[in-house]
Amino acid sequence: MNSSSVPLLTPRDLVEIGRRGAAAPACTNCGELVCPGWESTPSSFDRARLQRIGMLRQGGDEEATLREHHPRGTHIWSPDAPIAPAFFPYNRCDVWQCGRCGRAFLLYTEYGGYYEDERIRALDSDLVDDDAWRPLGLRSPASSTL
Numbered sequence: 001m002n003s004s005s006v007p008l009l010t011p012r013d014l015v016e017i018g019r020r021g022a023a024a025p026a027c028t029n030c031g032e033l034v035c036p037g038w039e040s041t042p043s044s045f046d047r048a049r050l051q052r053i054g055m056l057r058q059g060g061d062e063e064a065t066l067r068e069h070h071p072r073g074t075h076i077w078s079p080d081a082p083i084a085p086a087f088f089p090y091n092r093c094d095v096w097q098c099g100r101c102g103r104a105f106l107l108y109t110e111y112g113g114y115y116e117d118e119r120i121r122a123l124d125s126d127l128v129d130d131d132a133w134r135p136l137g138l139r140s141p142a143s144s145t146l
């Protein structure tokens with residue numbers, strides 16, 4: 001897959017996209033995918049229902065931090081965990097949108113030792129957190145080693 005074919009989205013873009021999508025109720029095309037926290041994609045999941053509209057990845061997975069961002073005591077599976085693009089797993093996500101109603105989702109693939117798990121989370125603009133986020137090219141060398 002050519003990762004450069006969609007734009008890199010800023011936290012501000014995420015808020016915009018999330019607001020637009022949430023204005024309408026989930027449609028029958030994407031309703032079963034709506035989940036407030038991360039979930040494995042259902043076996044019936046068909047990517048063709050969604051369109052990839054952007055990415056949050058800056059550079060390769062190797063250099064992206066594995067740190068998570070939970071200032072309010074949430075954990076990775078929490079439905080109210082911040083959506084913080086500078087942190088794991090959001091720094092590996094692509095943003096997808098329902099072709100019918102415009103609802104937006106985050107998707108990334110978790111690579112375990114013996115499995116790959118594709119995970120999805122509905123984009124809630126109220127949870128977007130730009131903590132530590134820097135535009136591409138403006139990250140200091142020190143921050144990438146944390």
Ligand SMILES: [Zn+2]
Nearest residue numbers: 027030098101
């Ligand atoms: Zn939809």
